[in-house]
Amino acid sequence: MKENLYNYILGIADNSLILGQRMGELCGHGPSLETDIACTNISLDLFGQVRSYFQYAAKIAGDGRNEDDIAMLRKEREYKNVLLVEQPNTNFAYSIGRQFLFDVYHLAFLAEQQKSADLTLSAIANKCIKEVSYHERFSSDWVRRLGDGTEESNKKMQEAINDLWAYTDELFHQTEADKAMVVEGLGVDVTKLKDEFYKSVSDLLEEANLQTPESKWFQKGGKEGIHTEHLGFLLSDLQYMQRTYPNMEW
Amino acid sequence: MSEEQIKNLEKQFEERILRDEKIEPKDWMPEKYRQTHIRQMSQHAHSEVVGMLPEGNWITRAPSLRRKVALLAKIQDEAGHGLYLYSACETLGVSRNELYDQLHSGKAKYSSIFNYPTVTWADMGAIGWLVDGAAIINQVPLCNTSYGPYARAMIRVCKEESFHQRQGYEIMMKLANGTPEQKELAQDALNRWWWPSLMMLGPTDAESVHTEQSMKWKLKRKSNDDLRQQFIDQTVPQAELIGLTIPDPDLKWNEENKSYDFGDINWDEFWQVVKGHGPCNKERMKARVGAWEEGEWVRDAAMAYAEKKQERKQKQAV
Numbered sequence: 001m002k003e004n005l006y007n008y009i010l011g012i013a014d015n016s017l018i019l020g021q022r023m024g025e026l027c028g029h030g031p032s033l034e035t036d037i038a039c040t041n042i043s044l045d046l047f048g049q050v051r052s053y054f055q056y057a058a059k060i061a062g063d064g065r066n067e068d069d070i071a072m073l074r075k076e077r078e079y080k081n082v083l084l085v086e087q088p089n090t091n092f093a094y095s096i097g098r099q100f101l102f103d104v105y106h107l108a109f110l111a112e113q114q115k116s117a118d119l120t121l122s123a124i125a126n127k128c129i130k131e132v133s134y135h136e137r138f139s140s141d142w143v144r145r146l147g148d149g150t151e152e153s154n155k156k157m158q159e160a161i162n163d164l165w166a167y168t169d170e171l172f173h174q175t176e177a178d179k180a181m182v183v184e185g186l187g188v189d190v191t192k193l194k195d196e197f198y199k200s201v202s203d204l205l206e207e208a209n210l211q212t213p214e215s216k217w218f219q220k221g222g223k224e225g226i227h228t229e230h231l232g233f234l235l236s237d238l239q240y241m242q243r244t245y246p247n248m249e250w
Numbered sequence: 251m252s253e254e255q256i257k258n259l260e261k262q263f264e265e266r267i268l269r270d271e272k273i274e275p276k277d278w279m280p281e282k283y284r285q286t287h288i289r290q291m292s293q294h295a296h297s298e299v300v301g302m303l304p305e306g307n308w309i310t311r312a313p314s315l316r317r318k319v320a321l322l323a324k325i326q327d328e329a330g331h332g333l334y335l336y337s338a339c340e341t342l343g344v345s346r347n348e349l350y351d352q353l354h355s356g357k358a359k360y361s362s363i364f365n366y367p368t369v370t371w372a373d374m375g376a377i378g379w380l381v382d383g384a385a386i387i388n389q390v391p392l393c394n395t396s397y398g399p400y401a402r403a404m405i406r407v408c409k410e411e412s413f414h415q416r417q418g419y420e421i422m423m424k425l426a427n428g429t430p431e432q433k434e435l436a437q438d439a440l441n442r443w444w445w446p447s448l449m450m451l452g453p454t455d456a457e458s459v460h461t462e463q464s465m466k467w468k469l470k471r472k473s474n475d476d477l478r479q480q481f482i483d484q485t486v487p488q489a490e491l492i493g494l495t496i497p498d499p500d501l502k503w504n505e506e507n508k509s510y511d512f513g514d515i516n517w518d519e520f521w522q523v524v525k526g527h528g529p530c531n532k533e534r535m536k537a538r539v540g541a542w543e544e545g546e547w548v549r550d551a552a553m554a555y556a557e558k559k560q561e562r563k564q565k566q567a568v
Contacts, residue, residue, distance in 0.1 A: 021310055024318075027325055028306040029537065031545025033299065033336070037329045043309075044322040051315050068314045092548045148558065149551025156547070234310075241313035241371055248429055250313040250371075250421075 005118070006060045007080070007177035008187050010070075011223060012113075013053035014081035017071055018231070019102060020046030021238055022089060031092055038138055042099065045131040052124045072242040076232055077225040080175070084167035086222070086231045090160070093146055093153070097160035100139035104200050105171045105193065107136050112188040121186065140204055147208030154209060161205065162213050169218035171197070267467060272398035275341035283467060284342050287397050289358075290469060291342075292349045295335035297361035298328045300353075300534050304368040305377060313371055320417055321374060327410045334406070338399040354539045356526065361385075363450045365528035372425055372439035378418015380440075380447040380485065386411050387481050388451065391471035419488065426492040433493075440489065441497040448512075449520040451478040457517075483509045 023043035030036030054067035061070070084102055089095045110132055113125035146157040172194040174182070181187025202212040221227065241250070251259075259278055266273065273279055302325050309325070312318035336346045352358035363381050368374070389411065392404040425436035452458055452474035464470035472480070482501075489496050500513030522528065 024309040024322060027309055027322070028299075028302040029541045031541070031548035033329055033333055035545075035548070036302075037326055037333070040322055040326045040329065044319060044326065047315060047319045047322065051319065054315070071315055092545065145552050145555040146548070149553075149555040150547070152547050153551030153554075237310040240311045245313070245429075245431060248313075248432060250317055250424060 002060055004177040004180040004184075005186065006057055007175065008181045009053050009057045009060070009121075011080045011175060011178065012109075013050050013057065013071075014079050015085050015102070015106075016046040016053070017050045017238075018079070018081040018234065019085040019099075020044075020050060021234055022085065022087075023095070023099070025089055026095060035092075035142075039095070042135050042138070045128075045135070049124070049128050049131070052127070056120050056124070068242065072239045076227065076235060079222075079227065079231065079235070080225060081222050081227075081231075082167065082170045083219055083222040083228050084164065084171065086228060086234060087164060087167065088230050091156060093156040093160040094164070096139055096142045096146065097157065097164050099135065100143050100204075101161075101164055101168055101201065102171075103132060103136035103139050104204075105197055106132050108193045108196060109188055109190065112193070116187070117185040143204060143210070144208045147205070147210040157208070158210050161210060162215075165213040165215055166217060166219045168197075168201075170220040170222060173220055173223055175223050264466075267396045270394075271396075272401065273396050274398045282463075283397075286463065286467070286469065287400065288339055288342050288344050290464075291335050291339045291400055292344075292352065293359050293361075295332050295339065295349065296353045296358055297364065298332035298335065300360045300538060301364045301381075302328050302332075303534055303537050304364055304366070304530070305374060307368050308371060308374050311371070312374075317374075317421070324378070324414050324417065327414065331403075331407045331410070334403045335400075338397075338403050341399050350542060354535070354542060356535070359524070361450060362520070362523045362528060363446050365523050365531045365534060366442070366446055367530050369442075370435050370439060372422070372435035373443070375418050375421030375425060375436065376439035376443040378414050378416075379422050379488070380418075380443050381450065382411050382415040382418060383485060384447050384450045384481050386415060387477050387484075392469070394468060394471070396468045422494070423492045426494055436492075437494055440494050444497050445515065445519075446523075448478055448482070448515055449517075449523075451481060453517070453520070479509055482512055486510055 020043045023039050023046065026036070026039045027043070028036065030039055050071065051067055054070045057070055058066050065073075084098060087094065087098050107129065110125045110129040114122050114129065116122040116125065143157065146153040148154070172190050174190060178187055178190065182189045198212075205212050219228075260280055263273075263279060263283075273283075305321065305325050305328075309318065309321055312321050336349060339349060340346065349358065353360065368377070386408060389404055389408050393401055393408060395401045395404065422436050422440075425432040427433075455473045455475045458474050486496055486501065498513045500511065502511055503509075504511045523531065526532075
């Protein structure tokens, strides 16, 4: 099995999987019907992406596991998503802040991934980028509205950005698999996306009447499978049916 | 306007409906027609929106990615139905906020079936198959109702509901053909959802207060009891096909009527749930009111931002 490629795909897919799960939690509880539909739609897009990635990963693994086994039957330490995406829906500002920070990164990532020498990965990126440009437009519009809305919304949005900021740097860390894939011309060199990311984010924050946090203290570990305490709870929902009723078809 | 003029308008109005002409938002209409439509359409919209909650429970726990995606898409459709039905209500001069107030204060009703809990994954199958199945039976005739915006909304709603119904049946079929444990899940869900689904088609004709007037305006084309019979006759063979048993010992084919006879419906339970004392009435309202109240600062921010943006635009223009 091409282990590096497999792990590289898991890194990308797990971000969409965990964020999709978080956005799915909001269904029926949004501040308006329109935002409810939009958040569910983002979740739906992300799970669609997840299916493409895990179907490909299953093919590479070639050990009889299918997309669902890979998505739902790993242990907590085997999930490779960044810490940012597993952060909870504390309030709408946190959900939007998390989405926005991830979208800016995700869009830049997919633009590079489209150039991959791996035709499956570049095709998936090509499909996803259309969806993700919409996500980025939605989340940045909401950062503007909340940042430049009322005093209360500005305070809440600022607080969310401040708290989530610690999880941004990890987006640009490379695992061993990531490095190997860059060398082979299949993977994206995320370190090169960093400057542009911080520039776009602070431009938007400034426009939204928000401060770019100055803190240089960051959290990391998700890409190595060391997560925040939130992930375990999320996984117990995600895995519930597969664990309770093993080896069945649905 | 004199009484005679009003009578004259009413006569013309009823004649238009008899000729199967559509009534449009700007047309003259009797006040009662307007009120009845607001009541029925908003009740329908509320049902779509409250109905998102019992199914939304299972998004994070769906057993496979394929099922998760389908469930998300289905619930999104429901939110969409809510949106166009609220918009259709707005054409009659009532705002969405007023309608929400009526829902949150308990003044407006929504379909009682959503006050039952979704306790296992099989309930996603049962809801699609039975609840959406019963909804279609109720709603297909409304595609020809007299009020234009409602009729047009229903055409789209029914197309999507029919897809949901097939999807729900497919979930049940998979379970029924699966392991003994899966089959048990399916049978248990059918046992719990069967009677509430029959109740969903409304009280018996003898107790139904709105039927006659609604028939005249084509808001209703068949009586509740006829619709219920149609639902039973359509659903029993579907259950048999996948090897599930309808939980009604009195159910049997009546050769003479060419339809099924069925047991007594527990109308006490129906009225208990309608009056707010079902298993989840309080939770559902708490979730809706909670989402609305917690979302207030978000909606306020959006309004404030839109106003600021407008001001800036005007300043630039000067």
